[in-house]
Amino acid sequence: MTKKYLQIVDPIHDFITVYQQEVELIDSSVFQRLRRIRQLAGAHLVYPGAQHSRFEHSLGTMHIAGQAANVLRNKGYLDANDSENIRMAALLHDVGHGPFSHLFEEVLQKKKKNSHEDIGQRIILETEIGDIIKKSGFDKTFLAKLAFGNSKYQFMNEIISGGLSADMMDYLLRDGYFTGAEYAKVDFMRIIHSLDVHDKKLSLDKSALHSFESMMISRYQMFKAVYFHKTVRSAEVMLIQAMALADSELGLTTDDIEIYVQMTDELVISKLVSLEPKNTDLRRAKQLAIEYQERKLLKCVYEKIFTRPRMRKMNITSLQNEIAKMSKVDESEVFIDVSKTPSIPLAPSKKESQSIILTTKKGEGPKESYELPISEIPLVSAISGFMDILRVYTRKQFRKKVEMAAAVILGENNQ
Template sequence: MKQFLDIVDPIHDFIRVHDTELKIIDSPVFQRLRRIRQLSGAHLTYPSAQHSRFEHSLGVMHIAGQAAVSLKEKGFLKTDQIQEIRLAALLHDVGHGPFSHLFEEVLQIKKKTSHEEIGKKIIQESEIGDILSKSGFDKKHITKLAFGYPKYRFVNEIISGSLSADMMDYLQRDGYFTGAEHAKIDHKRIIQSLDVYRTKLALEKSALYSFESMILSRYQMFKAVYFHKTVRSAEVMMLESIRLADDDCGFIDLNLDHYTKLTDEFVIAQILALPNHTSEQRRAKRFATDYQNRRLLKCVYEKIMTQKSGQSEQIRDKIAKKSKINKDDIFVDTSGTFSVPLTPAKEKTKSITLITHSKKPTEIPFSKIPVVSSMAESMNILRVYTLDNNRKKVEMAAKSILG
């Protein structure tokens, strides 16, 4: 009997899935990822961006497996580690909530937790952990590979970080489904050029241009897609709707049985089913309805900054006072990310180690790599949104206050 299945994929042509992986993929907990869009509200700006966390997870497993094979051929991994890395990559996003990174913002604000922490819980305590154990895998070990553990540094970096399978898949997948032309990367060259030096993932110097191109693509995708003003408008609305409805709906209940029911459409349905007893319920329903019907907030002010502003509430109060518009109808959004992805331990990545076979490996600071150093250390955008009928007054007030 055939012990694998080939899945057709528009990015990688075919993704081969083996026995234990297939059992995990077929579990209800994992199938839920089909109902969570990869780019939350981006489909309201880029209509084809309907892809989900499900196919992204398959893609990351595929690339991580290729990277593991490349490193095994160079003597850094054993054969049995390849399957462990593939499983960890498959499960790296299993803890994501509805609307992907949008829900992450709610988790951070209300529970000071992340999808990684919930992912650890799901692997340990759900049927996925049982499947791993029955198949002879250590679920605690797989969890450490998936979500970062200092002992396995370069293995963690295969899954997340500046040379990761995660980034190599999402850039190409998001570029393909949005139609953005910025995400053309040579991931096969990078995979074949991976190396290890002092427990850290390194790169053969000949592939430096491919790495530079990938980091530049990521920067451009944040500007053109992830932080697009209309994409963020939809996300700001849904964020507000979830926040207002949470007391009634209990979305942030971290009980696994409850959490693993949460999907994009489930959350919207719960909000729309609320009664109209309080102003919070009515506002939550209005924002959810407007999100569905693409009646979005208008961006009236935008400013690129070198560092993230921590003054959102004060700015909102000042604009409301000057414009004489209810502050509940004014939204100050501060979007920010580092130019280069964080390490698996959520620290800033400052350098890359380059391998040349005739010389000693060298650690190059990003400040010495022209393409990377030309980008600011972090990308931060401050925007002010409001309802369409308030836009003129709020725009004038925002420009007066923020310059």
């Protein structure tokens, strides 16, 4: 008799149960590739323990999404088939990520206006992943929508992505654990067991509001301390620039899904450091990749954080040229990095979250639900809006010149 499930030991969730149809997806070459894509790209150069991958994060997201689905199933909102769909969609939510995760997406956005969600849908529909889904008796078209927040069932989308998502709960806990950062404490079990549904949207029991507040603050702190750390971004700026410069030569932003699913962190970095320097762009790409590998990172000489109002739109190329001209340094030695994120996670619709639905019950009466604006949650309101960070980087030998020019052009240094 074939065993119907496996237990995988995990440092965050202790044990993750994986069922037969999920095992077949996990064992596919397309999914196994996620083992070779780091969750936090260049963060390991600052936090040496941050070697974890998209693979284990995907398992963890499936685990939390499954727990959330069970809670809602017990409350009568889902059936067994819905729970299986939610688990499978959560497992596949990151399958479209390219090498170096979100860094590659920055190159994709510039070159093709594509996102990992767009590619993820294609992977589910056009590769062996879709064949496995179909063979297991599930609808690959529906799962491709649900995995990326596009299904017609809003509260099911919200289990996977958004302000109460399994994705965020797992990545905060996992990233905090592997970086050693103490900010990412999330009482996810309290949140999960307090989930409900109101007007086809995910809601939270009022008694768990403090856990939601704590999670939002943890996320904000992780962006400041880890994801947007100036040295982490220094390494990542080098990788982004190297991939962009070498794209024409290496075909990194290919539309060919079969080629795309072969690309991993190590494959791309090895291609970059092995480039034949036939022209200036390829020579610069190779140099940046080698210096990234050797941790000879760019230096941050200017930093400014914008919350409200947002950073005004600016022409990065013009700014780069202006700083280079004033500092009398070649423009290729001036790197401008603009990091942006909403302080509160976007809803699955990709719109900024303005409120949370709370559910409350008094005595024996029926449950009541109401929408609470984010502006009325003091701690969360204080960090709401966007975190935009403008930084200027250069090599060590040009540090003083570029620092002085950036301070004159952009205003006083806010580091």
